[in-house]
Each structure stands twice: as structure tokens, then as C-alpha cells.
Amino acid sequence: MIQSEEIVRVAAKGDGVTASGRHVALAAPGDVVLPDGTLQPGPHRVPPPCRHFGPCGGCQLQHLDETVLAAFVRDRVLHAARSQDLESGVLGETHLSPPRSRRRATLHAQPAGGKIVLGFREAGSHRIVDLAECDVLRPELFALVAPLRRMLGAQKGRWAVDVELTLADQGVDCGLKGYAMEGLQATEAALGFAHEHRLARLTVDLGYGPEPVWEPEPVTVTLGGTPVALPPGAFLQATGDGEATLVGAAREWLAGSGPVADLFAGLGTFAFALDGPVATYEAARNAHLACRAAAARYAGRVSAHHRDLFRNPLQPGEIDAFDAVLLDPPRAGAREQVARIAASGVGRVVYVSCNPSSWAKDARTLADAGFRLAELRPVGQFRWSTHVELASLFVRD
Missing domain, CATH: 2.40.50.1070 (OB fold (Dihydrolipoamide Acetyltransferase, E2P))
Known part of the structure; x- marks a missing residue:
């Protein structure tokens, strides 16, 4: 006879999961799946604010309250780290972008x-x-x-x-x-x-x-107080508050550093917000040219370099010229570039990621080279979505 089961967590794609491993669409932790398959609402279920929730692919988690939504973002990041036997020295507070903030x-x-x-x-x-x-x-x-x-x-x-x-x-x-x-x-x-x-x-x-x-x-977008030309279709962080959270982490972790290499730099989201000298590296020509034009105002504090880091990653000898490395690669991660960072003598790496799974594999490479995961901050810019981001700090003792 089928027994009632309680939903205990939310899986990566947004389904509720029971202790026995049963997946139930649109279920929240604390809901009870009755023998006939219907859901008995629990304490963490809330009315979805949008009439389109369910069919619309833009959101998957509007039925969760703030507590569970933040826990989902946090646990996605922690699960990715632990899948590679990594534990963070400090787990920062989870940031959730508010409603109606996607820009x-x-x-x-x-x-x-x-x-x-x-x-x-x-x-x-x-x-x-x-x-x-x-x-x-x-x-x-x-x-x-x-x-x-x-x-x-x-x-x-x-x-x-x-x-x-x-x-x-x-x-x-x-x-x-x-x-x-x-x-x-x-x-x-x-x-x-x-x-x-x-x-x-x-x-x-x-x-x-x-x-x-x-x-x-x-058309421009202001990054770190600097207006930067915005090419059509150029990458921009999904929300202003999410960008501020990620940039704030980078500024805190790189305060007092000497020269920084900003890899996969895009328009210069991080570079223009940092205090010390920064060298940016970006493959997309339009983004690189926009960053370079804006950097010309800083009399050498920010220098922009056009380079495809997938085909031509910075080599260990080049990386050794920097006190720290910051990278924010695409969803696929940066396996080849991270391998070169691991082989270099640099002692501090700030890794921002929009994909915890690829980040975790790269993080393992850094850990195997003697880096310690000092701090981890989960970020939910895509509110009510299963898309999760993070900022992380690695140091070599």
C-alpha cells in the first residue's frame, strides 16, 4: 500500500523530493504527498505571485517561501562543493535578488x-x-x-x-x-x-x-562608477543588486592586493570597481573594445587585452606577474585556464561562477594545487529560477 510521504528538499531542477527519492513537481519542503498523489500543503508553500507560474519557463520556484528559496540557492552551491570533497572556511549569507529586479x-x-x-x-x-x-x-x-x-x-x-x-x-x-x-x-x-x-x-x-x-x-552601462559603452547583446549581470553583491565580494577579498588579472572580464564589471591596477582579458571583440575605451580614462590603472582564454590561456609565467587572479567564465567553466593558474605561483584567486557544477570541477583543480577554499557566497540573481551563482575565494597558504 502506498504511504503518505513528506517532501524533504528541492532538487536541482525544482522538483520536491521525498526521503525515499520520489520526485514531485511543484512541491515544497513540508508538503505531504498523499497516497492518491495529491499534495497536502506544508508550512513553506506560498501562493505564487504570478498567474503564469507553472506553464511559464521563466520561473520554477514561486511556490517556495523566502526561507526555502534561500536554502535552495545555498544548498546547490554547497552540494557542488561537497561533490568534489570541498568545504568552505566561511559560508557567506545567501543573496536573493528581489522581485521585479531583472534588468x-x-x-x-x-x-x-x-x-x-x-x-x-x-x-x-x-x-x-x-x-x-x-x-x-x-x-x-x-x-x-x-x-x-x-x-x-x-x-x-x-x-x-x-x-x-x-x-x-x-x-x-x-x-x-x-x-x-x-x-x-x-x-x-x-x-x-x-x-x-x-x-x-x-x-x-x-x-x-x-x-x-x-x-x-x-548607449552605456555604468560599471564601478565608470560609464562603459554597451555593445548590442553584450553580457551584463542579470540584476543590479546581484552585480553589487558579486563586485562587493571581489573588492573585499582583493583589498590591498597588488596587480590583479581579470580573466573573462567582459565589459569590465569587476575591473572598474577594484582599487589597484587591473589587467583585463576578454575574447569578445566588442566587449574588449568597450572596456579598453573606458580604461583609457584611468591612465594605466586598468589595461585591456584581447585574448581568447579558451584557446590561448594565460600561462603560469604570465600569471606570476600578478598578486591575484579574478575570473568569471561562461557556464562551461575554465578548465584549461584554471590548470595554468594552479601551476602558477599566484596565491589568491577570486572565482565568480554562474554554474556551480563546472565551478566545483575547477575548484578541485585549485585545491589539488594547494589552494584552500576560504570563503563561499551563494547568489540567487535569477529569482524563483533554478539558475544559481556564486562568488568564491581561494588562497594558497
Whole structure:
């Protein structure tokens, strides 16, 4: 006979899990799975704030209270570390970004059922959830959803458009991929939309890269107090508060250091916030050029280098010129570069990661080379999502 079971934790993909290992979708710790499969709500279940929760793939965890949500982020990071037999000397407080704080997102639009649908895709599907509300996007971004529907609705035939929205210093940067801006009417509609809604920039990508069609003044994003040119599609931390948390950790851990190597530096998110001399290394040409142009104001405190660290990682002899290394690689991690760091004589490494699993493998390489995981800080920038980030400090005693 099937017995009732209590949900004891939340798995990596958001399912609730019982002590016996049974996975139950949309279950919270403390819920009880009854013999007929229904859920008896427990103390940590809360009403999801958004009507789209469930079908929408943008969020997986809106049914969890703050305590469990923070614990989920923390435990994902701790589990990754322990999978490689690593324990942190200090576990920092988990940071959760608040509702309506996401400053960049990619939405999808297409005609369906006689109307234009625009929103995130359903989980595991190409179907689009037509957004009537959103509790993760900054209000400035969500305010464009209805106007975008009207503007895109002028297109004829079958089409699909990806909409990239980013909040820059000057306002919203909007990128349309797949939008057939052909003819005077379509062009005027796009420019009218940009003007009416005071966009910072409007770009259109028909398969050859984004081309600006509206940019009243150069678009920038302020990093460490420095306005940096924002190329279309360039990487930016998902929330301003999340960025501040990660940068704050780096500043604290690198205070008093001599020269720092900032690897996978992007636009200079960390470099411009640090006090000492910093050398940035970045493969994406547009991001590198933006960082270099901004660095020119600092009379040598920040130097920018164009380098693909996957194909051409910094070698141990080059790394030895620095007192510390900071790296924030893509989701795949930085296996080859970390191997060179481990073989160098550098004594301090700050590793920021958006993927605890790949981070843990790289962390093991550092530990095997004599580094100690001194501190670990879990970060949940993507609120109500299973996407987890972290900042970590490694020191060689």
C-alpha cells in the first residue's frame, strides 16, 4: 500500500523530493504527498505571485517561501562543493535578488490563434506564454510588452521574433532578431515605436548581426562608477543588486592586493570597481573594445587585452606577474585556464561562477594545487529560477 510521504528538499531542477527519492513537481519542503498523489500543503508553500507560474519557463520556484528559496540557492552551491570533497572556511549569507529586479531578458513573439503572443517559452517547449504580468522583470522592461505586441502585429505572414531587452544608463536597449523591417511602413513603425517609448537604442538583426536603427546618444552601462559603452547583446549581470553583491565580494577579498588579472572580464564589471591596477582579458571583440575605451580614462590603472582564454590561456609565467587572479567564465567553466593558474605561483584567486557544477570541477583543480577554499557566497540573481551563482575565494597558504 502506498504511504503518505513528506517532501524533504528541492532538487536541482525544482522538483520536491521525498526521503525515499520520489520526485514531485511543484512541491515544497513540508508538503505531504498523499497516497492518491495529491499534495497536502506544508508550512513553506506560498501562493505564487504570478498567474503564469507553472506553464511559464521563466520561473520554477514561486511556490517556495523566502526561507526555502534561500536554502535552495545555498544548498546547490554547497552540494557542488561537497561533490568534489570541498568545504568552505566561511559560508557567506545567501543573496536573493528581489522581485521585479531583472534588468535583461530575452522574450519571444509570434502570431498564434489570431493574435500576437509575446513572452517566455513554456518549460521544455517552443510554445510561448503570452505575458499579462511578470514579477521578475524590471517595470521599465515589462512596460514595453504590450507596445511591442502592437508594433510587431503589423508584420504579415508567418514569422517569429526574439526580443532582447536590457536596461542601460539611457533607458531600455531593445534588440529584435528576425524582425523583417522591409519597406517604408515597417521602418516608420519601428522608429515611431522607439521614439514614443524613448528607447535608448533599437537594433534589428536579420541574420547578419544587430544593426542599430535608433540610438539618439551612445548607449552605456555604468560599471564601478565608470560609464562603459554597451555593445548590442553584450553580457551584463542579470540584476543590479546581484552585480553589487558579486563586485562587493571581489573588492573585499582583493583589498590591498597588488596587480590583479581579470580573466573573462567582459565589459569590465569587476575591473572598474577594484582599487589597484587591473589587467583585463576578454575574447569578445566588442566587449574588449568597450572596456579598453573606458580604461583609457584611468591612465594605466586598468589595461585591456584581447585574448581568447579558451584557446590561448594565460600561462603560469604570465600569471606570476600578478598578486591575484579574478575570473568569471561562461557556464562551461575554465578548465584549461584554471590548470595554468594552479601551476602558477599566484596565491589568491577570486572565482565568480554562474554554474556551480563546472565551478566545483575547477575548484578541485585549485585545491589539488594547494589552494584552500576560504570563503563561499551563494547568489540567487535569477529569482524563483533554478539558475544559481556564486562568488568564491581561494588562497594558497
